[in-house]
Amino acid sequence: TTTPLKVAVTGAAGQIGYSLLFRLASGSLLGDRPIELRLLEIEPALKTLEGVVMELDDCAFPHLAGIEIGHEADKIFDGVNLALLVGARPRGPGMERGDLLSANGAIFTAQGKALNSVAADDVRIGVTGNPANTNALIAMTNAPDIPKERFSALTRLDHNRAISQLAAKTGAAVTDIKKMTIWGNHSATQYPDLFHAEVKGKNAAELVNDQGWLENDFIPTVAKRGAAIIEARGSSSAASAASATVDAARDWLLGSAKDDWVSMAVVSDGSYGVPEGLISSFPVTTKDGDWEIVQGLEIDDFSRGKIDASTAELAEERDAVKELGLI
Numbered sequence: 255t256t257t258p259l260k261v262a263v264t265g266a267a268g269q270i271g272y273s274l275l276f277r278l279a280s281g282s283l284l285g286d287r288p289i290e291l292r293l294l295e296i297e298p299a300l301k302t303l304e305g306v307v308m309e310l311d312d313c314a315f316p317h318l319a320g321i322e323i324g325h326e327a328d329k330i331f332d333g334v335n336l337a338l339l340v341g342a343r344p345r346g347p348g349m350e351r352g353d354l355l356s357a358n359g360a361i362f363t364a365q366g367k368a369l370n371s372v373a374a375d376d377v378r379i380g381v382t383g384n385p386a387n388t389n390a391l392i393a394m395t396n397a398p399d400i401p402k403e404r405f406s407a408l409t410r411l412d413h414n415r416a417i418s419q420l421a422a423k424t425g426a427a428v429t430d431i432k433k434m435t436i437w438g439n440h441s442a443t444q445y446p447d448l449f450h451a452e453v454k455g456k457n458a459a460e461l462v463n464d465q466g467w468l469e470n471d472f473i474p475t476v477a478k479r480g481a482a483i484i485e486a487r488g489s490s491s492a493a494s495a496a497s498a499t500v501d502a503a504r505d506w507l508l509g510s511a512k513d514d515w516v517s518m519a520v521v522s523d524g525s526y527g528v529p530e531g532l533i534s535s536f537p538v539t540t541k542d543g544d545w546e547i548v549q550g551l552e553i554d555d556f557s558r559g560k561i562d563a564s565t566a567e568l569a570e571e572r573d574a575v576k577e578l579g580l581i
């Protein structure tokens with residue numbers, strides 16, 4: 255189709271935005287199909303955002319059909335088909351967990367309500383801003399008229415990091431690796447699972463055959479990669495987060511590859527013992543904007559413990575925002 259897809263991005267003047275907008279506009283999301291960008295920022299960041307828009311203009315992207323910017327969610331989200339919620343309140347010095355949850359709670363409550371009233375009927379919402387799973391839960395709960403399946407939080411970066419680490423370990427190409435799974439929360443408790451992943455059709459855990467590497471190297475490397483990049487680069491992993499945000503949205507809208515799956519944090523229906531209603535990462539297949547949790551995978555004791563620990567953390571975050579009256 256040639257009707258532009260209306261894509262909202264929040265926190266558009268931030269570091270992730272600086273990478274993300276150019277990828278979206280150049281066709282990484284939808285190829286030839288035109289898109290219209292709706293960029294939300296807080297008022298003090300609008301001037302910076304105007305500069306970014308000047309650069310977008312200067313790229314003369316053939317498939318960028320229009321750009322609107324503003325600080326009012328009701329206006330920016332009007333009629334959007336896809337909302338990428340990137341802007342979030344970073345943890346400042348001396349900020350307690352509760353302060354962070356309530357600052358973000360206010361943002362995602364308001365954005366959930368705005369999406370509920372003005373977004374297009376087919377809207378899909380992807381949350382990148384941290385704490386992503388719980389921010390998605392807050393937005394979802396505050397948007398009662400939008401089906402719950404339309405919300406997801408980003409664990410695709412963790413998924414991509416896990417693929418890259420496994421490829422390096424086995425000497426395979428990233429394209430040889432299928433069926434990677436991230437379970438749980440996008441946090442240090444996430445569980446990247448090699449027991450169902452495949453390298454050139456062979457089971458990854460069996461091929462590697464090194465539980466020590468898996469536990470003491472692979473899992474912590476994937477889970478703490480963000481901190482390692484800050485340490486090396488002096489600045490956060492914004493470009494890879496933007497790339498993963500595009501990957502996740504593209505596969506959600508256009509479908510995951512045959513004989514493969516992706517990781518997405520979506521509302522749990524109780525699959526694999528994950529408490530119903532939590533936004534937790536699962537292996538999913540996607541098609542035409544819908545997702546389905548891959549069923550029937552065997553979960554051994556090691557994996558069970560890891561999944562339970564991460565979902566327990568999600569339940570704690572949910573209880574904390576419930577106590578704050580945000581959901």
Ligand code: NDP
Pocket residue numbers: 264265266267268269270271294295296299340341342343344345361382383384385411480490491492494495
């Ligand atoms: P970034 O663009 O670097 O990051 C934005 C969010 O993405 C943060 O919550 C960050 O989490 C999260 N994130 C997820 N994955 C990653 C990753 N791999 N690497 C880095 N970040 C990741 O933040 P900036 O501060 O540069 O920009 C944020 C923008 O959002 C600002 O321009 C601000 O004005 C805006 N903002 C907009 C709001 C709104 O639209 N209503 C509300 C609040 C802010 P983490 O903090 O854990 O790194």
